[in-house]
Amino acid sequence: MMGLRERHKADRERRILKAAARLFRNAGYDGTKMERIAQTARVSIGTIYNYYQNKGDLLVAIVAMEVNEVLGSGARHIAGRHRSVQSAVDRLVAIYIEHSLVYLSEQMWQHAMAIATQQPDTPFGVIYAGLDARLARQVCELLDTLKSAGLLAEDVDTVAAGELIFNNLNMMFTTFVKTENMTVQEVLSAIARQHRVLLERITCLPSRRRPTPGRTASPYDRASRADRTC
Amino acid sequence: MMGLRERHKADRERRILKAAARLFRNAGYDGTKMERIAQTARVSIGTIYNYYQNKGDLLVAIVAMEVNEVLGSGARHIAGRHRSVQSAVDRLVAIYIEHSLVYLSEQMWQHAMAIATQQPDTPFGVIYAGLDARLARQVCELLDTLKSAGLLAEDVDTVAAGELIFNNLNMMFTTFVKTENMTVQEVLSAIARQHRVLLERITCLPSRRRPTPGRTASPYDRASRADRTC
DNA sequence: GAGAAAAAGTGAACGAGTTCCAAATTTGAG
DNA sequence: CTCAAATTTGGAACTCGTTCACTTTTTCTC
Numbered sequence: 039m040m041g042l043r044e045r046h047k048a049d050r051e052r053r054i055l056k057a058a059a060r061l062f063r064n065a066g067y068d069g070t071k072m073e074r075i076a077q078t079a080r081v082s083i084g085t086i087y088n089y090y091q092n093k094g095d096l097l098v099a100i101v102a103m104e105v106n107e108v109l110g111s112g113a114r115h116i117a118g119r120h121r122s123v124q125s126a127v128d129r130l131v132a133i134y135i136e137h138s139l140v141y142l143s144e145q146m147w148q149h150a151m152a153i154a155t156q157q158p159d160t161p162f163g164v165i166y167a168g169l170d171a172r173l174a175r176q177v178c179e180l181l182d183t184l185k186s187a188g189l190l191a192e193d194v195d196t197v198a199a200g201e202l203i204f205n206n207l208n209m210m211f212t213t214f215v216k217t218e219n220m221t222v223q224e225v226l227s228a229i230a231r232q233h234r235v236l237l238e239r240i241t242c243l244p245s246r247r248r249p250t251p252g253r254t255a256s257p258y259d260r261a262s263r264a265d266r267t268c
Numbered sequence: 269m270m271g272l273r274e275r276h277k278a279d280r281e282r283r284i285l286k287a288a289a290r291l292f293r294n295a296g297y298d299g300t301k302m303e304r305i306a307q308t309a310r311v312s313i314g315t316i317y318n319y320y321q322n323k324g325d326l327l328v329a330i331v332a333m334e335v336n337e338v339l340g341s342g343a344r345h346i347a348g349r350h351r352s353v354q355s356a357v358d359r360l361v362a363i364y365i366e367h368s369l370v371y372l373s374e375q376m377w378q379h380a381m382a383i384a385t386q387q388p389d390t391p392f393g394v395i396y397a398g399l400d401a402r403l404a405r406q407v408c409e410l411l412d413t414l415k416s417a418g419l420l421a422e423d424v425d426t427v428a429a430g431e432l433i434f435n436n437l438n439m440m441f442t443t444f445v446k447t448e449n450m451t452v453q454e455v456l457s458a459i460a461r462q463h464r465v466l467l468e469r470i471t472c473l474p475s476r477r478r479p480t481p482g483r484t485a486s487p488y489d490r491a492s493r494a495d496r497t498c
Numbered sequence: 499g500a501g502a503a504a505a506a507g508t509g510a511a512c513g514a515g516t517t518c519c520a521a522a523t524t525t526g527a528g
Numbered sequence: 529c530t531c532a533a534a535t536t537t538g539g540a541a542c543t544c545g546t547t548c549a550c551t552t553t554t555t556c557t558c
Binding site: 148149151152153155156158159163167194195198199201202205206208209210212216217218231232233234235236239240 | 378379381382383385386388389393397424425428429431432435436438439440442446447448461462463464465466469470
């Protein structure tokens with residue numbers, strides 16, 4: 039049984055994190071003073087520093103929560119059924135980007151990324167890099183799954199392709215959170231276009247597939263290698 | 269003729285920038301106080317703020333110098349002759365990464381990237397984003413050049429491919445400056461592997477080309493589509 | 499060349515994150 | 529119940545980037 043002291047500790051930590059999450063979201067990261075967080079969490083400033091090394095550390099705790107949920111959603115998607123490489127990857131990307139804005143505002147992401155870049159060796163930086171690595175690995179897993187399902191060409195280096203896709207996605211997400219007035223839809227279609235040049239060339243469609251009846255031609259349709267068998 | 273005032277201004281600005289560049293490199297960005305820069309440049313703290321909005325602004329001036337030289341080197345490379353898509357792209361990547369460490373230490377890059385992420389709307393952030401955009405465009409230009417030279421398949425979306433390559437490169441460079449003990453060679457070969465999955469599929473080799481005599485088989489050789497004509 | 503106006507320089511003061519510490523409080527053990 | 533250990537507390541002090549009211553320098557005009 040957890041002693042009273044430990045229960046209080048856990049309670050304080052939760053209060054601090056909750057206060058920080060709310061204030062960061064409402065007043066912005068810079069606009070939130072440590073003193074305000076302390077007030078809201080009903081602890082003293084010094085106590086916050088007992089639980090978190092610094093202000094940025096509070097952010098990583100929130101980021102970690104968010105990314106863990108995103109990884110969960112991603113894993114569920116991978117385990118599901120997939121019609122095509124393109125749609126499976128597009129969907130994973132959409133999951134990543136849409137689910138990344140539940141707890142964190144775009145401004146919070148800016149700061150989190152900045153701190154992770156600036157201080158890669160602090161606990162913050164290490165944890166952040168670890169989350170990124172897990173996301174990248176998950177993209178590779180999706181590609182492996184697609185290969186097993188016969189949707190992806192056998193000779194594809196899934197690690198290379200997965201990293202390429204994740205790095206592009208990550209960079210585009212960075213651009214997205216940096217750019218005011220950029221909608222989720224816009225970034226998703228930009229990413230889809232970038233990925234298409236790769237995906238349509240590593241896709242492995244059954245030769246007997248017939249053109250989908252109701253589909254009209256799109257500017258992206260090409261008399262391309264997408265038609266070849268593997 | 270330049271008046272006395274303007275000569276003094278130019279002189280002071282140069283002194284400040286030179287002092288900052290040297291101190292940042294020697295003592296690190298955080299380890300360099302504004303007061304120290306002022307001392308070294310023989311001006312007061314306030315004067316620095318007449319020329320640069322803040323500490324980070326000093327960094328962007330150095331970054332801009334560096335990146336402009338990088339862009340020049342890149343342009344010269346593009347104008348030259350190219351044997352293959354793979355080698356032309358690999359070379360451009362190498363130019364970018366190697367030339368990026370002339371004035372800026374890895375730690376300075378960390379801070380520059382962090383500030384650009386954190387403050388995308390300040391002059392710093394805008395200039396940094398502009399430099400990134402020019403680099404991305406240059407990659408696209410290389411691909412267009414290669415297409416004109418008949419080395420790249422006709423149906424390739426060079427904008428999409430260029431952005432994909434640049435975003436991957438940029439992310440890998442970020443990882444590189446964040447990771448101590450990562451050599452330039454290591455990051456270059458990691459990038460080359462990631463790019464290969466795309467490049468070998470958009471390459472357009474003449475069908476009459478014969479196997480290069482002295483070359484031994486490498487694990488990356490595949491009986492792949494790299495042999496097809498376009 | 500003298501005085502006024504404009505531009506630029508100056509450094510003490512300020513703000514916010516962080517550290518430190520001695521006193522107060524809480525908890526667990528004998 | 530009492531003592532010892534662990535934590536919290538609150539505030540003062542520190543650091544460093546940044547600001548601003550004031551001074552100095554330069555230029556322009558008559």
